[in-house]
Amino acid sequence: MDLLLKGGRVYRSGSFENEDVVISDGVVIDVDKFPSSGHSSVVVDCSNKIIVPGLADVHVHFREPGFSYKETIYTGTMAAARGGYTAVCTMPNLDPAPVDKTTLDAQLDLIKSDGRVKVYPFGAITSDQSGRGRLSAMEEMAPYVAGFSDDGKGVQDEALMEEAMLKAKSLGKVISAHCEDESLLDGGYIHKGEYALKNGHRGICSESEWKQVERDIQLARKTGCAYHVCHVSTGESVELIRAAKKDGVDITCETAPHYLILCDEDLQEDGRFKMNPPLRSREDRQALIEGIQDGTVDMIATDHAPHSAAEKAGGLSGSAFGVVGLETAFPMLYRYLVAEEVISPEKLIELMAVRPRQRFGIRGSEIGAGVSADLAVFDINSRQTVRPSEFCTKGRSTPFEGMESQGKCVLTISEGNIVWNTLSF
Numbered sequence: 001m002d003l004l005l006k007g008g009r010v011y012r013s014g015s016f017e018n019e020d021v022v023i024s025d026g027v028v029i030d031v032d033k034f035p036s037s038g039h040s041s042v043v044v045d046c047s048n049k050i051i052v053p054g055l056a057d058v059h060v061h062f063r064e065p066g067f068s069y070k071e072t073i074y075t076g077t078m079a080a081a082r083g084g085y086t087a088v089c090t091m092p093n094l095d096p097a098p099v100d101k102t103t104l105d106a107q108l109d110l111i112k113s114d115g116r117v118k119v120y121p122f123g124a125i126t127s128d129q130s131g132r133g134r135l136s137a138m139e140e141m142a143p144y145v146a147g148f149s150d151d152g153k154g155v156q157d158e159a160l161m162e163e164a165m166l167k168a169k170s171l172g173k174v175i176s177a178h179c180e181d182e183s184l185l186d187g188g189y190i191h192k193g194e195y196a197l198k199n200g201h202r203g204i205c206s207e208s209e210w211k212q213v214e215r216d217i218q219l220a221r222k223t224g225c226a227y228h229v230c231h232v233s234t235g236e237s238v239e240l241i242r243a244a245k246k247d248g249v250d251i252t253c254e255t256a257p258h259y260l261i262l263c264d265e266d267l268q269e270d271g272r273f274k275m276n277p278p279l280r281s282r283e284d285r286q287a288l289i290e291g292i293q294d295g296t297v298d299m300i301a302t303d304h305a306p307h308s309a310a311e312k313a314g315g316l317s318g319s320a321f322g323v324v325g326l327e328t329a330f331p332m333l334y335r336y337l338v339a340e341e342v343i344s345p346e347k348l349i350e351l352m353a354v355r356p357r358q359r360f361g362i363r364g365s366e367i368g369a370g371v372s373a374d375l376a377v378f379d380i381n382s383r384q385t386v387r388p389s390e391f392c393t394k395g396r397s398t399p400f401e402g403m404e405s406q407g408k409c410v411l412t413i414s415e416g417n418i419v420w421n422t423l424s425f
């Protein structure tokens, strides 16, 4: 089926233009080359809509193999499609964890059979994904992975991290680091700030994050490794990364929608407000916003981390860490950052589609002629309330539940296939 996406505003090279997009046999073709008569094509009315490169999320947890009661490759990629994503990178805290080619294959087989959008797994950094001990079989996994990460844990041993960076550099891969110094944790589970103090909760200090960012920057400088910081949540981390970039260190970072929209003043006694790193202070949130405005923060990833209802029913102290995010990221960021004029819509696409693809070598950062169609269409005027019961993900826990959002994904095309569609054509 040939599609003519008509009347939309198309994101191209950093700006929106009024243009039609023609997709023939799953491939974007030049409008000029499209036969105007004697050709059957389906016209899709995209007026008042934007057409953007498929969003790319470099930090998701799809739980398979090992924890399919929380999420599967199928439900995770359906959630991605519904959110406008056509590429995701999965974290390796699985069972078995991808630590060599054999264990990675278990995940790659599932991705091949069940994935609805492109899935690029991370391989583990350490041999048991614990952040300690010895390195995984990075070399044999390298051709098949987005990069290497021990997400869920920080690599505690400095010499081991240096070794990992040297290896990643030799393989041309990015190290994507969950930065957390375990010696500073002290049993905390929400931000060590006013809310924790007032309500008798154990806090996670900001230092546990930025101390390890600081250490890793020195190692990245020394080794020349392409280094990426996961889910930055503190103002101190933003400042360290800003300075490192000025210094020429090959460093990028992501933050997540909840750190940009909420802070610890929004906490409620409910597991849906619990994730790691935690919601930080109002000042931290402001520092992150300034970080995205000046380019210090390169991209927004969701850290989509579904759990069962029972696992999230233990309040702030007893619930598992992690919230879902793929289906709310764009509409929440559009509502609270773009509609509030904190950033432009072009900037949002750069943060959610362009920069993640560029950094992790995922093609499709431009809607270009001759390549398979990877794009999403959003109705940016549509306002709706976040209702977890409508989610495709198995996870239901989100701090955005009940909040108003703006911008709804109406069509997602991944590698030429329609994977999400609410339009009638």
Ligand SMILES: [Zn+2]
Residues within 6 Å of the ligand: 151, 152, 153, 178, 230, 231, 276, 277
């Ligand atoms: Zn993490």
